[in-house]
Amino acid sequence: MRRFIGIVVLVVVVAVAGVLAYAATKPDAFRVERSIAIKAPPEKVLALVGDLRGWTAWSPYEKKDPAMKRAYAGSAAGKGAVYEWDGNKEVGRGRMEILEAGPSKVLIKLDFISPFEAHNTAEFTAVPQGENTNVTSTVTWAMYGPSPYFAKVMHTVIDMDKMVGRDFEAGLQSLKAVAEK
Numbered sequence: 001m002r003r004f005i006g007i008v009v010l011v012v013v014v015a016v017a018g019v020l021a022y023a024a025t026k027p028d029a030f031r032v033e034r035s036i037a038i039k040a041p042p043e044k045v046l047a048l049v050g051d052l053r054g055w056t057a058w059s060p061y062e063k064k065d066p067a068m069k070r071a072y073a074g075s076a077a078g079k080g081a082v083y084e085w086d087g088n089k090e091v092g093r094g095r096m097e098i099l100e101a102g103p104s105k106v107l108i109k110l111d112f113i114s115p116f117e118a119h120n121t122a123e124f125t126a127v128p129q130g131e132n133t134n135v136t137s138t139v140t141w142a143m144y145g146p147s148p149y150f151a152k153v154m155h156t157v158i159d160m161d162k163m164v165g166r167d168f169e170a171g172l173q174s175l176k177a178v179a180e181k
Helices: 003-026 042-050 052-059 060-064 149-157 160-179
Strands: 029-038 071-074 080-086 093-101 105-114 118-129 136-146
Touching: 003 149, 029 160, 042 052, 042 093, 042 105, 042 118, 042 136, 042 160, 052 080, 060 160, 136 160
Parallel strands: none
Antiparallel strands: 029 136, 071 080, 080 093, 093 105, 105 118, 118 136
């Protein structure tokens, strides 16, 4: 019986060591992005993104916890606008600040506080396609940042691209519906 327990412990130790070694080979940074075609000019779409108070109309995270606490600071919209949230376990707690807001790009500093700490960048870009009278924009929502060792270990069992990508797809669909009204 002791020998059996010893073998089981050895197998568990080797398996854990294997996961930890595999995690060390993962990249030091990550990027998740999704795109969609929206029948609206880039300025109209990115004005919706640059107004953090308006995210309740399209953000998938707002739908995951409509009762979350929200606080706004800085500019009303665009560069310097700040949005802080504190919600359920699905949305956690964090802070966003718009660093850049232009006609083709909105860049956001994204700080997660809980359920885990992370400091990333969210980027929305819009590229016009077609004629001036019938403009469609290719809109991309991306998030990128460092991938510390703990995140690498988590990424061995959780596919972040799939998990976050689904939220981005849902958000872009909602953004499309609002922008095309």
